Amino acid sequence: MRLLILGGTEFVGYAVTEAALARGWEVTVFHRGAHPAPAGVTALRGDRTAADGLAALAAGEWDAVVDTWSGAPSAVRDTARALAGRAGRYAYVSSGSVYAYPSPDGHDESHPVVEGSPDAGAVAYERDKRGGELAAIGAFGEDGALLVRAGLILGPRENIGRLPWWLNRIARGGPVLAPGPSDLELQFIDARDLAEWTLDAVAHGLSGPYNLIGPPGHTTMGGFLEACVRATGSDAELRWTDPERILAAGVQPWTDLPLWVPRGELYETLHRGAVDKALASGLRCRPAGETVADTWSWLTSLGGRAPQRPDRPALGLDPRVEEELLGTPVRA
Structure with a gap:
């Protein structure tokens, strides 16, 4: 081709x-x-x-x-x-x-x-x-x-700052604000899986729209953050916190805490899409833990500093807000 x-x-x-x-x-x-x-x-x-x-x-x-x-x-x-x-x-x-x-x-x-x-x-x-x-x-x-x-795209070379922020935060260790509930299901796709499906699709002459994202429940918030702990090898302690308390503190879902949104309209929009059509046409999604681990390997090769698209804002929670919510100092 x-x-x-x-x-x-x-x-x-x-x-x-x-x-x-x-x-x-x-x-x-x-x-x-x-x-x-x-x-x-x-x-x-x-x-x-x-x-x-x-x-x-x-x-x-x-x-x-x-x-x-x-x-x-x-x-x-x-x-x-x-x-x-x-x-x-x-x-x-x-x-x-x-x-x-x-x-x-x-x-x-x-x-x-x-x-x-x-x-x-x-x-x-x-x-x-x-x-x-x-x-x-x-x-x-x-x-x-x-x-x-x-949908949400993660993986090595991410230049938006979602997974890199979580990895760097958890790598610092200590108490970490974990937005609950831990069984909140997430949808995302590894950029490499998107690439493979797209090449298969053009080779096979597919056309029209396809939702390209992992199946509902590809992982959970708990599974995702635990994978970050394993990948970084840190002593991070995940402190699960109720969504109501997080929102009351003025924390913005998706931007202050990348990937995370509480259940509701925005959650269904971002994490509850149907992917039957793509799966039936051959979409294969690697385990979430593999995406996390490979992204950490890439990130550490850059000294922890991921590239940032100039047209996208920097993401992540202010450490002072995290300290207030946890009631304890967090590692800088």
């Missing part, structure tokens, strides 16, 4: 690149040059937001394209149009955020989506992703566009 990856040098794009190279595919990476391209690819430079930014893509043919863009939908539109007729399929890594809120427990690909336009500039994440979907469909048609509606 001849694969063109739009991006390919960070997190999800890098995982797709590595997986494709491991299959012996011929991989071209189109990127801005902010990060080194993986060894073994043909690297093309260009900025999709610039007037002549697609010049490097003026020639060439590919069996499939994978696009991880999360900005203005118009950039997806222009790129997809430029490649139409010279690429077999267009896989756009979208998001479960395109579903209208709230998304009920068990929501599948038929759930209503937000409005979006392929011609829009950057507006809001969910509308940008929906506009990107429409741009891919507009250029490649319903049968040629694969919409990978990813």
